[in-house]
Amino acid sequence: MMNIKSEVVKPNTVRVYDLDEYEKLLKGIRVAACMITESHQIVDEESVLKRLNKLTIDGATDGNCCSCCGVGPFASRAQQTAHYKHHWHTHNLKRKLFGKAALTLGQFSSRNEDSSVSGSDSETEGSSSNPASELFAAATRHCKAFFSNHKGKVFCIYRCILHHKKEELSTDGGDTWVERCQRLSIAGYQRWAILMVSGGHFAGAIFSGGVAVVHKTHHSYVTRRGQGQAQVNRDQHGNAPRSAGASMRRYNQAQFLQHVQDIVASWIDDLKGCYLVLYRAVGSLNQSALFGKNSPLTREDPRVRALPFPTRKPTYKEVKRVHETVASVEVYDSMELFQRALIASTSKTAVKTGTDSNIDRNKKTQKSPSKPIDRAKSRERPPRELPTQIVSSEDDGPCFIDSETPAGWIKTLSEQSSNGVITNSRKDLLNDCAVDNSSDSDQENVSARKERNVKLKKKKKVEEKQPKKAPLKISANIKKLWKIASGKDVISLETIREEFAAEELRAACNAPDPADGNTALHKAAIADKPHMVTEILTAGGDPCLRNHALQTPYAAAPHPDTRVAFRLFQAQFPDKYNYSKSQIPGPVTPEQLEQEREKKAQQKKAKRQREKEKQVEKNKLNKFLHMTDVQKVRADLMMCFLCGSKLPRPPFEYSNFTFCSIKCLQNHRNLRPLHNSA
Structure with a gap:
């Protein structure tokens, strides 16, 4: 087997829009062997039956056995469910995906590293692993497609620029993959649009080759700092805040969606000419900005494809970086270097996930006392003391014991593991198997609980008998x-x-x-x-x-x-x-009080004077409105003949009558025949 702990191989990088370099790679292009589906061997009926009997353990087809771990039949449904939840079964399922054989319980318990799929496992089973199957599994699950040319170089291209994720291309080495790669060298197929929306930030651009033809960014305040989510998403959890900042963020969210939709709608002619529309919008709220009702883009469009890698905050600089990353082609000088890099990358990700989980677990136990509590975020679980680890004499693997572990549990576990039965909790062991193993320690625990309850009852009675404190005497x-x-x-x-x-x-x-x-x-x-x-x-x-x-x-x-x-x-x-x-x-001071009283008296006096002046004006207006039109003309006052308001300059007139507006003039003209007839 290849050595996984080899040095990191740094490939060369070629851009798709660098036509001279890219066309050199396309000479003699063909699909890499690691992506081609292996041919199935034709077997007879007898061999098929043997394989079925082997998977079902001596022909047992009642579904009461585990064909992955090779244990069974189970005594009860609870034992079978506990086995499927156990880490041993989950680990064997992962090994099966990588084409490896399952581990026994002793091998699984004696491992030093829980999360590594390869590593120490490669030392115990060097003959059973298959490098070709590992390469095929890693290549078919990768976000890139792999090709080789006449010089023996291997290069990688992102699948998102070759085909849609719903479009399944044959992996039998056909010409479809080659035709998609050759199509990218045409100028019209290098016109791509990249759109990114996240947390009130929008950035988008349309590239023709390596040049940005159109680009636009927009930012709006929709997320409170330190809260971790948009205000609209926060309101969906109930108890929506009513502060001024929350109201502002809700308003900004609606305006942000409308603004982004307007930007995308203004690019409708440019988007029609794009060969690809790559986007990054996590969540329904961000996707509604790109695929709303009035948007020219739809998810069913085969050109619209999601970016296959995480990105940073949407900015114009980040959009250009994403375009260069998608358009980059990694080139390896030989197949051996490519295989070494591919296997090393898959093994490192597996080891990294395990180590990261341990680091995160250690970080959670170290709480910073000065960190403020954010009520909008979910609470972390309080750290609990880990049980002590010992090695039992009946079993080779480690066992964990705490104060609640019943006596004889290690012996019961070792006996059931030898029979191929693994339980997930002590309750299942006590219910299924520990009925006959009830020891003196269990009886001691029950008696201790009874004594504790009796002490609590006595303590309550003593507290009730104590006299209450008498109220304080007041002289x-x-x-x-x-x-x-x-x-x-x-x-x-x-x-x-x-x-x-x-x-x-x-x-x-x-x-x-x-x-x-x-x-x-x-x-x-x-x-x-x-x-x-x-x-x-x-x-x-x-x-x-x-x-x-x-x-x-x-x-x-x-x-x-x-x-x-x-x-x-x-x-x-x-x-x-x-x-x-x-x-x-x-x-x-008393002087200040006297000044305040005088000030209030003056204010009341001025208010009464204003009311008197208003009453005089009102009486004058009523007297003018009760006059006839002839009397109003003789009075020669600058007042409207209909409503009595002040006249503009110049006023509206007809037949020596003056009015403040056209409406008053028309109403007076309509009412005048009635007055004349009267």
């Missing part, structure tokens, strides 16, 4: 202070000041009521007592304390006079409290 003086603050009678705080010491009065003013959390300052503010509010603030009542509704005394005051008392006290004593937490808007 009679504090209750009297609350009654004075919230009562209807206007009583000064001096009447009870002698009953308190200096510190006791301050503590009494800040004592909260257990019912609603209101202090004496809250109660005075709610009762609309500005004088009492000033006295309590002077005695030490803190305006920053909040009640159970999280309201400060100023926020709880419903009357404007009481709120003014807080602002006056703040202007008089600016350093006594931390007013930034009290929600008081700011201090005010």
Whole structure:
């Protein structure tokens, strides 16, 4: 077998629009041998029956066996389902696709690398693998087609520029592939259009050879930074946000779709002359921009084909890079170098997927504490401690044990693996096979659970028997202070000041009521007592304390006079409290209050004067409208004879009558015969 760990082979690159170099490659062109379907051998009936019996294990055709792994028959349906879900069966299916033989359970368990399809497997079964079948499987599944010429060079061309994915070309070495390659050397077949849409970005261009004839880009703000998806897609998950930014992104999304469709519609004549229309639009939202109702493009068009490789953000620079990539032809000097590069690329992708998954798994366990939480993205699963790995004496492969693993499970697993039965979980083993293996450890686990439940019940009973905390006792003086603050009678705080010491009065003013959390300052503010509010603030009542509704005394005051008392006290004593937490808007002096009152009085006076002037104008208009046409002409006022509004310069006239508009003139002319007859 060829050595997979060979050096990386760098091929030469030739562009399709470089006609001189490309036509040199086409001399003596033919389909590469790795793409030609192998001829099937004709076998007799006896050999076919032998193969069927071998696949179904001694002729068992009831479907209760696995023909891929060679195990069975299964004792129950649950065991068969568990086997099909096991990694051993999945790995053997992948090996079968590459033409390799299946591994036994011991070989699969003793492997060091789980994800490598080749690698260590090549050492254990060098005689069973077939390099020709590996090349055929890799070449037929590749996004490129492979050809050779008379000099023995092998070159690769993307399939998307040769045929549509729904068009199946024969792989028997016919002339169809050769004719498609030769067609690209004609000038008319090198006119391609490339369109890309993603995340509110659009970029498109039409190339004639290596030159961009028409190109256009457009960008719109439709995706919130860090959210990971467009606003329209975010709204489909429910609980659509109602912020200004979300509304802007929804509007921009509709405008973006319309703008892209207008651009594509304006290129309708240029697109008709294109041999290929290559696009990159992932998702139904992006595809609707290219294949909408008014778009000249349809998915059924054989010229419209998707790009076979991932791309970056749509820009004009990225469109040119994509065009060069699609038009590039990789040329290998010999078939041996090509085969080495092809097998190395397929093996590296297989190994890379396995290593990447392990790296991602390790990255998930390391959480950055400073990373902000984005509620729009899906949550990552919390890391869990991995079970310890040990090697059992009954089996060669590794087994995983944690605190929940029942005793005797390793022995049961080894016995069932020798019989060809693999279960996917400990529940299946306990249900199917561990009925007879019930040991003392299981009984100990049950007894431990019972003891734990008894302890929890005892703990609950002790908590219920404990006496509840008695409510705090409030002194009679504090209750009297609350009654004075919230009562209807206007009583000064001096009447009870002698009953308190200096510190006791301050503590009494800040004592909260257990019912609603209101202090004496809250109660005075709610009762609309500005004088009492000033006295309590002077005695030490803190305006920053909040009640159970999280309201400060100023926020709880419903009357404007009481709120003014807080602002006056703040202007008089600016350093006594931390007013930034009290929600008081700011201090005010009596002079400022007087100025505000005068200003409001002047505003009311000016409003009354405007209303009087409006009433005079209204009376004048009514008097003019009640006049006859003769009286209106004699009055000689610059007013419309029909509606009484001011006349333009020059006015509309007929028979010495003036009007503000043609409509008034026509209506007056229609109504005048009625007035004359009257």
